Amino acid sequence: MSESKEEETKVAQMLDVVQEFCTSDEFEGEFERFAKEHADAFEQSVDFSTTSHEHPMEFHTVYLEYLRHFEGMIEDFIVKVCIMM
Numbered sequence: 615m616s617e618s619k620e621e622e623t624k625v626a627q628m629l630d631v632v633q634e635f636c637t638s639d640e641f642e643g644e645f646e647r648f649a650k651e652h653a654d655a656f657e658q659s660v661d662f663s664t665t666s667h668e669h670p671m672e673f674h675t676v677y678l679e680y681l682r683h684f685e686g687m688i689e690d691f692i693v694k695v696c697i698m699m
Contacts, residue, residue: 628695635691648683652676 635641649656655676 628692631695632688632692636688641687644687645684648680652679 655672658670659673
């Protein structure tokens, strides 16, 4: 097997493992916790008028926190998996 094929295989295996982590009870539980913690902002978004030109800054703040938190979880997981592979 050529080096590029081996690398492709490793990447495919890594993606499978990360996908499994992202659908795990642990990850989904953290997602639910985050949603409950920020329920007020999510409820506001349902009632938000699309005729307005700007979203409340809170929406963006929650979005940035979401990205930091969940991308951080995925990154930490990938680092741990890479050490084991």
